Amino acid sequence: MRSESRRTSSASAALCRCWLLLLLIFAPVASLAGCGGCSQQTPAQQAAERKARELKEIEEAKKRLEEERKSKPFIVGHLTPLLSENLIEAEAGVSLRLAKPGHWATTVQPMKANLGDFEGRITVAAVDARGNPLPIPHTSYEMTSSRPAVLAKGISKRVENELLVPSAVEKLNVSSELINAGGSIADAPATEAWTLMPSHQYFLMVLAREPTRYAFLKVTDSVQAPYEDINGTELPHYRVVLADGNKPLPLPPNVLTWTSVAYVVWDEVNLDQLDPSQREALVDWIHWGGRLIINGPDSLDALRGSFLKEYLPADAGERTTFDLQSLEEFSTGWGARANGKPTAAISVTRPWSGVELQPRPGAKALPFADKLFYERSVGAGSIVVSAVQLAERDLVNWPGFDGFLNGALLRRPPREFSVEEGGAWTGLQTRWAGARDRVRDAHFTTPLRWFARDAATKANARNVSGPVDSSANAQFTYPMNAQFAETRLEVDRAGGLGDWDEFGPVATAGRDSLVEAAGVRVPAASFVLICLAIYLVVLVPLNWMVFYALGRVEWAWISAPLIALVGTLAVVRQAQLDIGFVRSQTEIAVMELQGDLPRGHLTRFTAIYSSLSDTYDLEFENSSAVASPFPRDDRWNPAIGDVLSTVAFEKYDQPRLRGVEVSSATTQMIHSEQMLPLDGPIRLSSQSNNPRLLQVDNKSGFDLTDVAIVFRDGSTAVEPAASDSAAEAQRKSWSKLKGFWIGDLASGDGRLLQKLETLSVAEGELPFAEERAAANELTSRKPLNVDPLLRLAFWFPQLDDPIHGARDEYRLIGRINKVLPGSVVSPSASQSTGSTVVIAHLRLGEAAAAEPDRNSPRDVQPAGQKNAYEEEPPTEDPPAEEQEQ
Template structure:
């Protein structure tokens, strides 16, 4: 009984204890949230996110502590232009670069333990980590820059890298080296993304860059082209940069070749150093288009480095109501093959400024008092009287067409939808096969790189073997395959080793730098001089001194001196010593006192040696120049490494030249001149045109030519009488016969003269313009001149209608030559024989390019249902049908 009672009592106690425990656990879980018992899914997600953020914060804290114990903290190597493109969850910059372009890089680093002096070296590498070969040369190349780090202080180290044009995938390695050349820290290898040939950067510099986020989703930027694979490759990468912070603008304009447009809005001028300012001005002169938000920026630019290029001055603050923008709205809402778009609705008057156009400033079509532009060299500057990010303007269905045709000055487009399988596509009117052509996406043109080139990327269908065709293919024919054919991997602006200008420079250089065997006359002349000095002159000298017997003593000395002179002269003639030959092209734009100098340099050595090239200007870039397009290294060949270094001056170091061989170098730089070569009108007689040379160089064989842009043609459409296509040379000659010109001859620096009447040219087949005048000039010139006719032939090339932005512009041009090696480059060891010649190409004046007009239709015409303006936020979008 006692045992049963105990069991009963214990069992009851146990039941009471279990009940109490369950109640306590229930209360505890109620107090702590129960991990989801009483939480909604949103609360659970928030709790999970909070835990993840806490874990990330803790990991970052541990990483920061670990960094403090490392000798160096080295950040990611990033192209400067894409540093502000943050599109990853980790907050890293997208590393975008165009193949074949020079790129400015940026890399943060810090020394924790002590001050450090060394260098940072970077290189494009293959999957094994080996620097990639420069195509068709026996070289690979690295780039290096000094790295001087103060203990505990972070520093951003810039460098410049040439991206290989043949790279399909790109990895870039960076190494921190001490002064002894040893690794100071572990190398870092980063994968970079290659931009397609037609894609360029669109830079926005603004005090509030987020206001311009709408640009990223406009059709002008996104370029909708949805094919069967759903691909859509934007025309631009929009970079939004804070105008009050360090700006992602390289200090060297030759690394701006992948920048198409720049928007400027309240930029802090103190954030631009002189090198960046100069680079921006040069970029505009070579075709760049600067778009300035006038109401907030014009006043601060009146006394800035841009003051001479502004199309208008700022006046009083004014407001623009509906009536003030009606003409603008109606003009840019029209669609020739579609329905007019809904006009702008001004919800409240737009705040803006009065614009007072300067000489050369003109209103954009239908935009008088609102937008003005001014040509600057090959480029232009645009200013607005209203805010570029004005809400009513941006939300207007016609804004994308205005952006494309007026602000960006690109050709008109046509939108289509191809059935149910293919979505919205945009084409260039009258050029549907050039959807991805760099000539339509960037206005920048560098003559030495881009003249007479193609830059399209197009899909080409080719049949495949019938055994591989898909089942059921129509008619049993071979299944076609589509492949992308790219004319130039880097599009326009690519470092071009085999373009028409480089080929012309190579041809002239090979001819000028060839080994020459002395003529028979050389032997006869040397023998005659020797006999005259040895016999009559020797005897006469000592006869006058009364010591004829001494003539026998001097005879061996004269023979020795004569032998040395003959050997020396023979060395200079046939190249048994070091020799340097340079063929160059200097391109000038308008009134700018700087020229783009492209050098093709040949170094010959009778013995194996290693050469360095140093440049006086910090803008210089250089690499080995291939002799032809067929050479490739054989299996087992060891490539030499050349280093492009930027210390106090840029230099290309370590160019190995084998015995009795010639190595060629391609370099470019911006060369400062004493002043411009310009065409101008005196203030007292605006109808008189005068040409002036203030460059500091005396020019010879100068011709002035004028091309009427209305005579431009499509080169591909020039045919013979029998219907066959004409050769490129004949197409060019036919173009020459449409020029007007005048032979000026010598044109010394510091002189000016009225522009004489220009006469139509008549160029014989196989000859250059002004062939007879050139022949007479050569006869009157003392000494031997290098034959630079291949490069002169290219200097007479003008853009034709296949260039939709510049092809139809009128142009005055000066073409001449300088028969010497221009300063700014030093080769060491020094060559005993140096010869050179430079073709001068000065774009004196261009007319405004005609505006392309409005788009043929709009996306609303082909997608009336469900189409949303890409630049609107979803909660702000009106009914698309209201746009019809």
């Protein structure tokens, strides 16, 4: 029994060992098989499970990040130029931060206070590599910009500021500091790298309910401007900003920061998204040359009662459709090419929906586009409306559309396309017809013109080759010969048109007049003799005669000390006025008016003199004001070791430039600009029964003197010769002008214009020099000499300005002999004098007629070939329609 029991026990143990061995063998297999298939997952299920785990990890990371952010006192976002806020960099997912050098820019920065309410300020500045504000060239100052930052706990806020972008830098860094009420830094300063736009490049703003419909603009030749330079780069003419018209719009509230905007496309914009300052800025921008392009079918009804109502070219009528027959003239006219094949006709897959346009007085149909597109001049600018959808698919896909976009919608000169064979440029080249050397000239890419910034300026950029300069930071190219040469980009103005150029023609003329007017003058010997003679006459004979007549001759001895004291005070006072032993303020200004707009662009050049060291603030009554220190000349530079003083441009309840230090017995200058509200416009009108009888009315609220009316016939405009000096070019243009002298024109007065006579100007003189001299003889006080500015006031754009050079114009030129309101200097000056040159563009004729391009890209490139060095596409015959294109 014991043996049998032992055998049974041994068998059981052996069986257990077998099961254990099988378990050890098959357990891994079972686990790999998902427990024998009871919980087996498909690859899709496994991928979904992994994705769910990843999403959970991302959410947890976001929560941790949010908790960390909440633990910080402040959350401060990126400092971005407002105009480029909607331009998103694909990789980083942040705004591109584009700005034009030499222009004022509105900045925006989101921020939030987490721990409690905060009241302080945000300060921004263009800085160097060490974080110090960049010096203002040729001055002893550096400048920052400040704005209040009032934050409620836990609520995000967008804080706007205004910054003058330097022009004399290759790379731009901008810092921002959040400062509390006590003046200490509340949060760690941040520095952003901004990208500077080329001198010829501007913004094209699209404001639309569905902005993505206009994404096609980014790839058009009108925007991209194919032109491969020596360095193999292509620089677009425009940065297209697509903004949702139902959200807050990236439009600055100050028109003086719109100088980098060339065009605005408008399609079903929610008018509630524009505040009053944005609306006013848009109207001002149009009057100074901006072009507003309105998608009529969806926008005209809403604009009928809006702030733009009086400027619209047409009203919307009944809904209608446009078929192939109604588009035939448009297709043929804008598809024609003088030096190439006509483009294919528009293909209308189905009738286009649209509206019947009812043009208003003063409106004009675009060439070949009657009933389709109407435009109207508004000051120096214009508005164009469409009867069809601007983003109509058949229109956009039409091969002639880009030529219509360039010549009609953007109102730019015609282009020529070419491919250079055997030269340095190998790709498609886009040039302006008749101006091949001005490929990157801002006069062709923006219609905006500010007289104080752009009169008589050049704004081209060109590649220049020359000997190698090893000290220069230049780009190099290897020509075909063995010589090693340098190729560099030569730029007339870093910011193109609209540049805040302190040494441009108008700024230079203002400086010349200001230096003369504000100069310290030592009294001449005649002054001393005259004062002595008057004193002796009053003290002896006149004093004795008065009291002799009263029968009290003895009182003459009593009055003698009093007369001596009064005479001394009078002499000292007059000497102070001449020598400058007091605070003094001298201002030379230019005010430009456009059409019937009751606002003027006022540019001030202000000189502040003090016999003792002092610090001055300039405060402006209008929120549009911008200001910076103005260099006395272009030769002075701070010496090594000199400490620059910091001025702050602040936008609080009113803009002000704070902290302008003036050393003892020195003069400091300030350049400021603002939009000045007037009582009314200076208007040119005619009677309905006699359109040729013209009358000018002054409703501005200011009395004008030395008023002249000048007419320029645009057909007489000439192309200045390269060999002509500025003076010679101006004399040639003056010989084509007609004018009429008015003289004084008080506020509220009007004058009929008699026959305008051709100007006859003696060499070295100004127009109407004799009339002006005669008028000044009748005044009790000699006005300040502003001849350098008056000389420019008679300057008209010539044919080298392709957009405005051939326009007829009636212009009023006059002056206001006082300092205009709107700016207050503190501490106040004991003496203040000034003069303002007034330039009123009373009436502007039509711009040059819109024209199609001379040829098309497909005239010089095989279909599908991008560059001349690419192999040509297969030789099999393409479809007939493609051959025609």
